[in-house]
Amino acid sequence: MSEADVLQKTRDFVAETFLYMRPGATVADDAPLLASGIIDSLGVMELVGFVEQSFGLTIAPEDITEDNFGSLKGIARYVVSRGA
């Protein structure tokens, strides 16, 4: 799967799960998801669950870092690097 595909799927998931109460709101690919308040610490769990299910990965706790899960771009890069 290409980085652009992962990005699009993840963007849709974030919009549906965390931003449905703000219709029309968009998230920049490099926006910090936690610091901007789009998702919180527990939201990260949902995000990790989504990535595992959608891209067929198993994610170790030490991989759940700001680099890998802090932004849409980070997630796309991580997923592609895992060879999904």
Next chain:
Amino acid sequence: MFLLAALTRERGIKVVLTGEGSDEMFLGYDLFKEVVVRQFCLRLPASRVRPRLFDRLYPYLAPEGRAAEFWRRSFIDAGPLDDPLFSHLPRMRNATWIKSFYGEQVRSALSGFDAAEELRGSLPAAFASWSPLERADYLEIVTLMSGYLLSSQGDRVAMAHGVEGRYPFLDHRLASFAGSLPTRSRLRGLHEKDILRRWAAGVVPPVVNQRPKQPYRAPDAPAFFGAGRPAYVDEVLEPGALAQSGLFDPAAVQGLRRRAEAGQVTSSRENQALVGILSAELWHREFCRRPAAVAPLATDRADVCLVEAGNTITTSSRAGE
């Protein structure tokens, strides 16, 4: 409780002794165990084993395969022990989710208001000298029991059927006694209401006395969006109705409604937000939009009927005479 009270009344029973207050006086709630486990985890934050105690406490809560991470984020990162509201921080965090649905007016009226800060400011002077469990107990009694449980889940639903509750655990002498006990007599390890159970050993059968505490969990969203849903759900959640009350942002609520219809509202915070929105809208409809729905009692021309020794005397009298 509402249905139970109906059943009680059907059997001709008008007064019942109920156990309200026992979980507060004798530390029965899971919230208190949560405080113990969180403290235990915070003493050795790097431990990956300690948070597994939450598996025992809430076997139904964590996502499969990611429990340790879930516990850490839900409970251990929730806030520091020196915050007076330590015990209630995870719960408060869930509840604040509803803020994302506030309407414009409510949002601006409440800007700068911090409910947690107000609560911190209202605590008694001695609070700082209490143990974390005693603080949790105080907060539970003051914020939940008195204002909510005893009225909404006790007195109102029982009295709706004319059943009067009497609450032995709220006897002030028992409350003082329970408060004077060391917390370990009440919550021994993770064994709740320990001293009460030991006292009751010869009074109630073992099947009752040794029964583990089972919180009742309301189905929340499915109750309002499954089969047999009440008609008012769609009435109050219509964008037009929401705009009229102005409490919540109609577009935001439609998002939540859509997720609830699709069975996607599964987290506590979304469930709480949904029930909070429904309750507030019903309240608004009952008391703000049609305030005359309940006609005031005519007190000035009450008919008084006196029956004495077989003679019926009917008289018209003004109230108070």
